[in-house]
Amino acid sequence: MKFHHKIRTEVSLLTIVAASAGTLESSDCLVTVVPAEVDGIRYEGANRAIFLNRTEKIAREIMERYPIENASIRIQDQGALEVTLRARIETAVERALEGARQ
């Protein structure tokens, strides 16, 4: 799986460090982003079967907005709404970028 279908190699990809956002409280999710050899999404939660496709689609859509090197995302879902999921993924990715800048 590749997050950056649209971004060609001439665009220099930004490096990231491991970072996370969110909690394991009910209605929230914990998202962890780490640098990886290949892009990947790991989705865990009680309703994994129901929300797997939705979650992967959202994660991929968000990742495509950021020109970052390969990353692996782990999402531990505690029943988060889509708006929550989006906020947590974006925060984790931006923290991963911010951490690499420092």
Next chain:
Amino acid sequence: MKREERDGKRRLCRSMLYIPGDSPGMIQNAEVFGADSILLDLEDSIAESAKDSARKMVRSFLSGFDFGGLFVTVRVNSPDTAYFERDLREIVPCRPDAIRVPKCGTPADIMAAKALIAKIEQDSGIPEGSVKIHAMIETAIGVENAYLIASASERVSALTIGGQDLTADMFARKTREGWELFYARSRIVMAARAAGIMAFDTVWADINDSEGLFSETKQIVELGFDGKAAIHPSQIEVIHKAFRPDAREAARARRIVEAAERALREGKGVISVDGRMVDAPVVARAERLVEIASLYEYEEDNTL
């Protein structure tokens, strides 16, 4: 013409529930708590390490979640912090009903916030003036400048008192009766009325003392405030109870409003209710009471 009249009917906001911006579980249940409005907080309830995630969360909810009929305000970080501008940049494009700006001390503070918000509105293609400012007065200088702040811009649609910071700034000792804030509250409600905008009271910090909350809310209702902030869902019902006009008062107000309408229809200039002359300010006060009373249920017998 006063601003509240120009903007159409004033929205009733008896209770404003603070919800930490980083708590999706609470935000998604906002409507269930029964408050008239919510304050999504990016400031005091959010740790430094979570400022970014709270901002993202609030932005995400504002753009993709239906809050129903709730009046939604976002309290951003104070203008003297680096977060202020970033908060506005992320939040204003999502068009919350209002932005609560902490530590407003002078009209210049309002003009600075207004210029920034207007610029962001323009950049994001939303009509200028969409996002109102609720100015927080929580310093001595802010209290003394209350009317200048309230009238600094059309964008300011409410003044709100921040009791804890203000008490500290005054070097005052906190009393359970809250009389150290009596002057500030009076001044703020007067300034807001003079400018034709709303006035909101500070939080009651002790969530286990609902009696104290009730008597303080009674006091600010009597002073003329439109609403009070809550820091816990359990405080909402207490606040609403304190805003409830008593049955006789509500019934009398209804009779006054009806008499005024009848007089208008019949072209009479003088109104009399229960054998007493009633003039315009009394009618205005009665209309406001009727509006608030419409939010409560009364037993028929008691209203007569």
